[in-house]
Amino acid sequence: MSQSISGAESAVLSLKAHGVRHIFGLCGDTSLPFYDALCRLDHGIDHVLTRDERSAAYMADAYARVTGRVGVCEGPSGGGATYILPGVIEANESSVALLSITSDVPVTARGRYPLTELDQRALFAPLTKWNAVVDHASQIPHIFRTAFRAATTGRPGATHIGLPYDLQKQDVDAADVWADPRHATFPAYRTGADPDLIAAAADVILAARRPAFICGGGVILSGACDLLAQLAQLLDAPVASTVSGHGVIADDHPLAVGVIGANGGTDETREVIAGADTVIFVGCRAGSTTTEHGTVPSRNVPIVHIDIDPMVVAGNYRVAAGIVGDALLCLSSLKVELERHLAGERRHSGAAERLAGLKAAKRAGFERLARSMETPIRPERVLAALQAGLPDDAIIVADPGTPCPYFSGHFQFNSTGRRFITNRAHGALGFSLPASIGAQIGAPDRKVVAVMGDGSFGFAVGEMETIVRRGLPITLIVFSNASFGWIKASQKDGYGERYFSVDFTRTDHARIAEAYGLKAWTVRNPADLDTVVREAVAHDGPTLIDVIAQPLEQSAVPVSKWMG
Secondary structure, eight states: OOOEEEHHHHHHHHHHHTTOOEEEEOOOGGGHHHHHHHHHSOOOOEEEEOSOHHHHHHHHHHHHHHHSBOEEEEEOSTHHHHHTHHHHHHHHHTTOOEEEEEEEOOGGGTTSOOTTOOOHHHHHGGGSSEEEEOSSGGGHHHHHHHHHHHHHBSSOOEEEEEEETGGGGSEEEGGGOOOOGGGGBSSBSOOOOOHHHHHHHHHHHHTOSSEEEEEOHHHHHTTOHHHHHHHHHHHTOOEEEOSTTTTSSOTTSTTEEEEOSTBTOOHHHHHHHHTOSEEEEESSOOOHHHHTTTTSSOTTSOEEEEESOTTTTTSSSOOSEEEESOHHHHHHHHHHHHHHHHTTOOOOOSHHHHHHHHHHHHHHHHHHHHTOOOSSBOHHHHHHHHHHHSOTTOEEEEOTTTHHHHHHHHOOOOSOSSOEEEOTTTOOTTOHHHHHHHHHHHSTTSOEEEEEEHHHHHHHTTHHHHHHHHTOOOEEEEEEOSBOHHHHHHHHHHSTTOOOSOBOOOOOHHHHHHHHTOEEEEEOSGGGHHHHHHHHHHSSSOEEEEEEBOOGGGSOOOBGGGOO
16 A cells, blocks of 8 residues: 655655755745655755855755755745746756755645745746646656756756645655656766767867867866876877866866966967867857857867757857767767777877966966065965965865956866866856855865955855854955956946946955854955965864955956956
């Protein structure tokens, strides 16, 4: 005889069956049965209460990036469903497996003007890879399985389930709750490449004298970093990365170029790609930021494009060869084909030697500014202090504005994998503080540092309470320049320095942090920075450093449109 459980219980047990260990979310009236099931059942899931639904989604995103597990966030109907959207679309466009669950008004109340009613199915449809609102309690286990399958297979992405209040109380057959364990992590059910396309790509690559790779976050997501380095050495080909791909190759590798493009690229990195006679895109969209609006590489260079998404390949560049499939499987097949042609030989074109000079020139320019004792403190000085004071496996979580281009362009990650997290899909402010919580919970044995401007700080300040409540040893770095610096720099560059509505009053971030229970410092003198960073990193609890920093529009930030 089958056992009946409630819809809310079936939802919780479906999460358990899919190996979920953490949920990030915020309570609401329509979520009460779900919360009660979480309270009563033996499931082993840690619910992380957040102070904002946006934060819950950002936490789940970063958690998924560092663990390879599906990030799960939840919130109530109405405002909760609208607040959670920024993090959902960021994860979806960044190919991060995420499940957002929002409770909903009762099915029987639809169209009768209940409080918090909105069309969740329509709201989430354009922002997710897959989306459903439950219409009958018996659907719940199947819908949860479908959401995990959609999030983890093919191009990973964000999914959404709307869970009406009354269905959470209705009966479901317990036997219907089961899961495919392979959908607990991503990528699941990897797809390989067509052998004919592999052969065609090998022909194009072997015809090149100076090939170069441009790799995105897809290489990290697929676990293909080691294989990529082997291919680069086989071909003596430089490896550049997108912002999200920072970590595909160790920055101290002889063939590592660093981040290229409009946000983080420099004259030296641009020269490497401009000098290539064939470019191999792997696990990236070849979008506007990476290619500087389609100018680097030029459109005359033969392109090989490898991506899990068939709509990405040849989306922005005419390709000489295209391969659709998982990066790990595609690069593995490509390596076998290239080795067959090369018959045990390795190519040598002097790429490492050319790169060494360019990288040395780039580094010298950075170090000259990093030694500066100017005030307000230069961002380069902050990066140098963190570079010296952080452990080798530390994770940096960066907001847009000052942090993203600086850490993309100049911070050295001398190991592969997920060391750098930033929200490059939509670039919303207020990402790094909550995302650092998800990263720290997902990687509890690693040091996590969140870097943000003071504009971003204002978006997410409430999550410092979450950090303290959870006892997380995160270090927050605030670049305090009392403006929305990216827009101000753009007004300087393109609008005749007509600064309008971008400046605000300076905040004492250290005092605010101390009120929440963090140990905090304000640093105005660059001579104090190294000592403060060491103390903050060594502290066994959460810390914040408020750096009185040079305004972005006066800095040497590596953003091509402002560099001359």
